[in-house]
Amino acid sequence: MLELRPILSALWRNKIAALLIAVQLALTLAIVGNSSIIVGDRLDKIARPTGIAVEDIIAVTYYPAEAGTDIVSMARADLDMLRAMPGVIDAVHSNHIPLSGSGSASDFYREPNQQIDDEVANVYHTGPEFLQTLGLKLVEGRNFTPADMETWNPNDRYHPKVTIVTKQFADIMFPEGNALGKFIYGGGDNPIEIIGIVERHLGAWTSWAKAGSVAFYPSFPKFTFGRYLIRTEPGKRDQVFKAIEERLAQLEPNRVIDMQTLSERLNKSYARENLMVKVLSAVIGMLTFIIALGIVGLTFFWINQRRKQIGVRRALGATRTNISRYFLVENCLIAGSGIAIGMAAAQIGNHFMVANYSQPALPLSVMLVCALMLLCVSLVAALVPALRAANISPATATRSV
Amino acid sequence: MLKMHNVRKSYRTDTIETHALRDFSLEVNEGEFVSVTGPSGSGKTTFLNIAGLLETPTGGQYLLDGQDVSDLNDRDRSRLRNEKIGFIFQGFNLIPDLDLFDNIDVPLRYRGFNAKERKKRIEKVLEQVGLSARARHLPAQLSGGQQQRVAIARALAGEPRFLLADEPTGNLDSLMARQVMELLEFINEWGTTIVMVTHDPDLARRAHRNIQIVDGQVADLRLQSALGEAVTA
Numbered sequence: 114m115l116e117l118r119p120i121l122s123a124l125w126r127n128k129i130a131a132l133l134i135a136v137q138l139a140l141t142l143a144i145v146g147n148s149s150i151i152v153g154d155r156l157d158k159i160a161r162p163t164g165i166a167v168e169d170i171i172a173v174t175y176y177p178a179e180a181g182t183d184i185v186s187m188a189r190a191d192l193d194m195l196r197a198m199p200g201v202i203d204a205v206h207s208n209h210i211p212l213s214g215s216g217s218a219s220d221f222y223r224e225p226n227q228q229i230d231d232e233v234a235n236v237y238h239t240g241p242e243f244l245q246t247l248g249l250k251l252v253e254g255r256n257f258t259p260a261d262m263e264t265w266n267p268n269d270r271y272h273p274k275v276t277i278v279t280k281q282f283a284d285i286m287f288p289e290g291n292a293l294g295k296f297i298y299g300g301g302d303n304p305i306e307i308i309g310i311v312e313r314h315l316g317a318w319t320s321w322a323k324a325g326s327v328a329f330y331p332s333f334p335k336f337t338f339g340r341y342l343i344r345t346e347p348g349k350r351d352q353v354f355k356a357i358e359e360r361l362a363q364l365e366p367n368r369v370i371d372m373q374t375l376s377e378r379l380n381k382s383y384a385r386e387n388l389m390v391k392v393l394s395a396v397i398g399m400l401t402f403i404i405a406l407g408i409v410g411l412t413f414f415w416i417n418q419r420r421k422q423i424g425v426r427r428a429l430g431a432t433r434t435n436i437s438r439y440f441l442v443e444n445c446l447i448a449g450s451g452i453a454i455g456m457a458a459a460q461i462g463n464h465f466m467v468a469n470y471s472q473p474a475l476p477l478s479v480m481l482v483c484a485l486m487l488l489c490v491s492l493v494a495a496l497v498p499a500l501r502a503a504n505i506s507p508a509t510a511t512r513s514v
Numbered sequence: 515m516l517k518m519h520n521v522r523k524s525y526r527t528d529t530i531e532t533h534a535l536r537d538f539s540l541e542v543n544e545g546e547f548v549s550v551t552g553p554s555g556s557g558k559t560t561f562l563n564i565a566g567l568l569e570t571p572t573g574g575q576y577l578l579d580g581q582d583v584s585d586l587n588d589r590d591r592s593r594l595r596n597e598k599i600g601f602i603f604q605g606f607n608l609i610p611d612l613d614l615f616d617n618i619d620v621p622l623r624y625r626g627f628n629a630k631e632r633k634k635r636i637e638k639v640l641e642q643v644g645l646s647a648r649a650r651h652l653p654a655q656l657s658g659g660q661q662q663r664v665a666i667a668r669a670l671a672g673e674p675r676f677l678l679a680d681e682p683t684g685n686l687d688s689l690m691a692r693q694v695m696e697l698l699e700f701i702n703e704w705g706t707t708i709v710m711v712t713h714d715p716d717l718a719r720r721a722h723r724n725i726q727i728v729d730g731q732v733a734d735l736r737l738q739s740a741l742g743e744a745v746t747a
Binding site: 116122123126127192345421425426428431432433435506507513 | 569620
């Protein structure tokens with residue numbers, strides 16, 4: 114027995130307060146629904162697999178003090194030393210640090226001298242050890258060999274002969290799935306053979322629309338600085354980190370060394386996403402808390418206003434359960450109408466966000482979960498006052514004050 | 515119908531214990547119309563609350579319709595209140611947000627009657643109190659006398675065997691008070707046992723029997739007329 118008609122009748126005669134809470138619930142649902150989808154989108158983005166053994170990698174960038182230093186010879190000596198260090202699995206040179214937000218990209222074409230319909234990929238110059246160092250999985254073809262390696266001067270134009278690409282980029286260039294052994298072009302007629310395909314590498318820019326399209330060249334550009342990526346045994350990264358700093362300084366004291374872990378760089382890359390998740394989560398939490406407070410306050414107010422009425426109902430035969438249920442059903446009706454309005458408002462708001470701010474669409478499932486969550490919050494918020502109401506003595510009915 | 519034996523009720527605060535009823539004994543027979551009078555603070559309302567199962571006694575025994583109700587749990591007390599007792603309050607105690615029909619419907623819903631049965635009963639009692647045409651009016655749209663008639667209709671709808679009236683004419687002018695009293699007498703003639711708390715000595719005299727409560731005890735028991743004798747208006 115839900116007493117729907119009398120409850121609706123009573124609500125109709127106190128509609129302003131009920132309407133205010135319903136509108137507050139509707140707004141909360143509209144905001145929470147849209148915020149949830151943004152939070153979910155950002156969390157999905159952060160949780161994307163990078164393809165890289167992020168937790169075990171240290172990145173070193175160094176700048177020789179003297180101009181004209183033979184950076185290639187220095188790198189060979191450094192990398193030999195680093196690979197021999199205890200706790201180090203492998204090390205490789207790289208022109209950029211993956212996932213760091215810093216990198217370079219090139220246009221690629223399927224045909225020589227093609228001018229339009231280019232595809233863009235993030236590009237790394239590295240060596241055969243990059244697979245093991247980054248923990249990449251070669252799914253087709255072969256790794257670079259020492260014979261593939263080339264050194265080149267940044268002032269000259271570099272013409273790579275072979276490349277290893279990510280599967281994502283391979284599939285973009287050759288949707289039929291037969292990229293291995295095919296040639297791609299950098300805008301001229303110099304063919305670059307795809308000799309290997311790695312499963313995944315997110316590249317330099319985590320927020321880039323083409324993140325995951327990456328090409329690797331077997332080369333060593335003679336920049337004025339050098340950069341290494343070092344993979345350590347699991348759990349030994351921090352221990353090896355200190356040792357590397359000392360050993361590199363010992364080997365060549367006249368250089369400036371900057372060291373970071375890859376997980377630090379990745380955290381910085383996701384700083385905006387993390388901030389967005391935190392802010393929106395706080396907004397969701399705060400709005401939910403405020404609506405819960407509103408419901409608790411209104412229910413207590415109504416109960417105090419209706420103490421005599423509750424006493425009369427008890428005197429007329431209502432059990433404690435009848436009284437609690439009355440207020441919970443009343444709350445459900447208010448929450449239900451607020452949620453119904455809120456779902457419509459959320460959809461309208463989402464259409465606006467999708468059209469103007471490239472935000473993800475709000476699926477019905479997320480909307481329903483948010484609605485259910487708000488309904489539960491409103492019920493829990495009303496539960497304490499409702500239980501309190503049940504304790505009002507039936508003798509209240511005979512009291513004159 | 516109602517039998518109280520050495521019923522006690524005390525209220526305790528941190529510093530003081532007040533004895534509202536002390537060794538209170540009373541018997542009301544089936545079909546009786548008993549008035550209860552006494553000075554303010556004598557324990558009339560406490561007696562009414564205990565008789566109507568609105569409060570539990572601190573001690574003693576209370577038999578309602580032959581059943582010991584002294585130690586019933588809350589749910590059973592609620593059920594008994596709903597099934598056997600009708601209440602008429604001084605301030606009418608109608609629910610202001612509900613129209614007359616829905617007000618009378620309140621105890622019937624708790625009784626678990628289906629909609630058809632409830633409608634039949636509500637229409638019947640509204641007719642009995644002469645307010646059928648006002649079924650969809652709110653209490654605020656009625657006079658005090660009419661509101662009390664609705665309260666009586668609400669009390670009668672469940673066809674209780676025992677009617678408890680707390681100053682039923684206290685908020686009414688003399689004409690309306692007389693009409694309400696006549697209605698109660700009519701109800702009593704049809705077999706409903708009535709216990710009425712009142713300050714009005716004229717009304718008290720119209721009952722079969724008047725009980726005076728002083729300091730939480732029955733002070734004087736006078737048989738005004740023989741049980742079952744017709745009461746003249």
